[in-house]
Amino acid sequence: MYEEELNEEKTPAEAARELTYKKKNVYERRGEDAVAAAYDYAVGYAKFLDDAKTEREAVAAGITLAKAHGFVPYRFGDALAAGGRYYYDNRGKNLFLFTIGSESVAEGIRISAAHIDSPRIDLKQVPLYEESGMAFLKTHYYGGIRKYQWVATPLALHGVVVRADGEKINVVIGEDDGDPVLYINDLLPHLGHNDDRKPLGEAIVGEKLNLLIGSRPLENEPDGIKLNVLRLLNEKYGIQESDFLSAELCAVPVGHARDAGLDRSMICAYGHDDRVCAYPAMTAMFESLDSPHSMMCILADKEEVGSDGNTGMQCDLMLDLIDAIAASQNVSPALVRANSKCLSADVSAAFDPNFAEAFEKRNSSLLSCGVVLTKYTGARGKSSTNDASAEYVGWLRGIMEKDDVVWQAGELGKVDFGGGGTVAKFISKHNIEVVDLGVPVISMHAPYEIISKVDLYEAHRSFSAFNRY
Ligand code: MN
C-alpha cells in the first residue's frame, strides 16, 4: 500500500494540471449509450417543433403532453392537493404547468421558465393590397430579425382570425406538401449593385417585407387579384377583409425540423429559440413527478419583444399562481418565493468560427459541449442583467455534478458587441433565485437555426436534476 502511493506521487506540474478547468464535449464525457439516448430524445423534440411553430401552437402541444402525464386544468379558486398536477392556460399563448410536491411549499418551488414565441413576420391589421399584377400582405416583423434572411424563401402562414361574431378560425397555409406557400420578393443581383453597397441592415427595410399572395385576377378590373384572394379566403375560412382587423397571423419558414450533418448530430429548424428549452423543461418535469418539491414549468410568450403584455413574463400571473399555491397550505407567499429557485431556460449563442470576430472564445459556449449556464446577460456594462449569485451558481454546479450533466459557462459574445436578455430579470425581481441555463444555438433568430442533439439532451438532464435535488 505504502509502496503504491509512492509510485503514484505526481510531479508538481501533474498535480497543478489537475487544478485546471477544461471544457469537454459531450462525446468525450458520455458514452455511446448516452449519445444514442440523445438521438432518440431528439425525435420527440423534432415532432414538438413541427407541432408548435407559434406560441399558440406550442401551448396546444404542451397541453396535449401535460394531459398525457395526468395534468388537469386549473382555475383560480380550485382546490390544490399534494401530489396534484395542474396546468393553467393563459389566453392560449402562455402555459403554466405546476405540481404540488410532498414537502411543504414553504420549501419553495422549482421553476423552469422558457419562452415559446420566436421571431417571425406578423401581418398588419389592414394587410391586403394589389399592385402591378400581384397581391401582397403588408407585414410588421416580430422580434429581432436580420431582414435580409427572410426574403426569397418559402413561408407559411399560421395563426387565428377572430370574426366580429366571436368565431375563432385557425389558419395554417403552406405546411402540407400540396399547400401553396407565401414569399417575400427580393431584388435580382443584376440590379442590386446599389443595394450591395449598403450595410446589411439597410438593404432590406421593414416596409419591403410584403408577402406575395396572388397574381390571378377574378376579373380584369382594378383590384381583380385582390378580389380573387378575398374570394379564396372566404371559401376556405369564411372570412372577409375586415376580419384581418382582429387576426393574429404570422409568416414563418415552411417545413419540418430536419436532421443536419451527415452524422445527423444536429437539428436544423425554425424556432429552436426557445422551444429547444421549452421542450426539455416540460419533459424534465414529467420525468420528475416523484420529486418531493413543488414544481412549475412556465412557457412564456412575448420574450422576443421584451416580455410585456399579459402573456409575457412581466405579467403578474406567476405571482397570482404562487399566491394560490401558498394559500392552499396556509403558507406566506413571500416565504414560498424566498425559497424558490428558478432556471431561466433560454438559448445562448454558440461560438461560430465563421464569425469568430464577434465572440470571445474562452467565455463562449461551444456546440456539443453541453447545456450553457449564463451567469449574466445584458449589454455593455452588464446593463439590464440578472446577475445570478455565486452562491446559487455554486449550488447548481453541485447538482449537475451529481448527475454528471455536461455543462459549460457561456456569455453572449464580445463585451462591446451588443447583448441580449432573457426572462431571468423578470423573475428574480420577485425575490427568487434565477440563473440562465439553456442550449447553444448557431444562427440564432435566422429562419432556420441549428442545435446539437447532445446539448439538447443535456438540457433535459440538467432541468431534471434541478427538479429532483
Ligand atoms: Mn430566447
Ligand code: MN
Ligand atoms: Mn431570441
